[in-house]
Amino acid sequence: MQKLLIVDDDLHLRKLVLTYADVSGYRCDEAATGAEALDKMAASAYDLILLDIMMPGIDGFAVLSQIRERSEVPVIMMTARNEEYDKLLGFNLGVDDYIVKPFSPKELMARVGAVLKRAGRKAGDVLEFGALAISPGARTVSIEGKPLSIPPKEFELLLKLAQNERIALSRDRLLESVWGYEYLGDTRTVDTHIKSLREHLGAYRKCILTVWGVGYRFEYNEE
Numbered sequence: 273m274q275k276l277l278i279v280d281d282d283l284h285l286r287k288l289v290l291t292y293a294d295v296s297g298y299r300c301d302e303a304a305t306g307a308e309a310l311d312k313m314a315a316s317a318y319d320l321i322l323l324d325i326m327m328p329g330i331d332g333f334a335v336l337s338q339i340r341e342r343s344e345v346p347v348i349m350m351t352a353r354n355e356e357y358d359k360l361l362g363f364n365l366g367v368d369d370y371i372v373k374p375f376s377p378k379e380l381m382a383r384v385g386a387v388l389k390r391a392g393r394k395a396g397d398v399l400e401f402g403a404l405a406i407s408p409g410a411r412t413v414s415i416e417g418k419p420l421s422i423p424p425k426e427f428e429l430l431l432k433l434a435q436n437e438r439i440a441l442s443r444d445r446l447l448e449s450v451w452g453y454e455y456l457g458d459t460r461t462v463d464t465h466i467k468s469l470r471e472h473l474g475a476y477r478k479c480i481l482t483v484w485g486v487g488y489r490f491e492y493n494e495e
Contacts, residue, residue: 306330
């Protein structure tokens with residue numbers, strides 16, 4: 273059974289989420305502060321963190337930053353403010369999804385399930401989006417069974433985006449993931465390679481969306 277950590281200073285909200293999570297088949301721990309959440313994470317492993325932004329003491333952004341220093345555990349941030357700045361900051365820090373209060377507990381559980389599904393994919397699994405197939409092991413991309421000739425860096429960009437479907441990845445994060453921390457170039461390198469990658473993908477170019485002020489997101493929608 274997968275285990276969640278619910279982090280929010282609102283006791284009523286924690287109990288509400290806990291009830292729906294239990295019905296959905298998850299085990300849960302609770303934390304009322306950021307400091308308590310970090311202590312619990314140090315003592316136990318979690319499959320996903322539900323993290324409030326506005327909390328006394330250490331706020332959600334500071335907690336997320338510390339989480340990302342040591343773990344890639346999925347994080348969904350819960351916020352009472354639907355402000356673009358909050359979302360941009362969260363995505364740059366590595367949040368996996370956002371939900372704005374007040375929210376439907378059923379919608380929250382649907383988001384939890386979707387994020388866990390993405391996180392549960394094995395590294396070598398072939399990713400399929402309609403007729404587009406991406407094979408991490410063979411390092412190949414095909415459309416309707418026809419292989420595409422995609423340069424190595426563009427393949428790594430596509431794979432990183434596809435493995436994080438519907439998650440906005442910042443240019444800095446893509447630069448570090450694909451080129452490495454020691455790369456001396458700038459984020460315009462990412463834009464140049466994305467432009468070329470879109471040309472290779474033909475009709476599937478629309479799967480790579482620009483997230484203004486952040487970076488890019490891969491999103492496939494059946495038509």
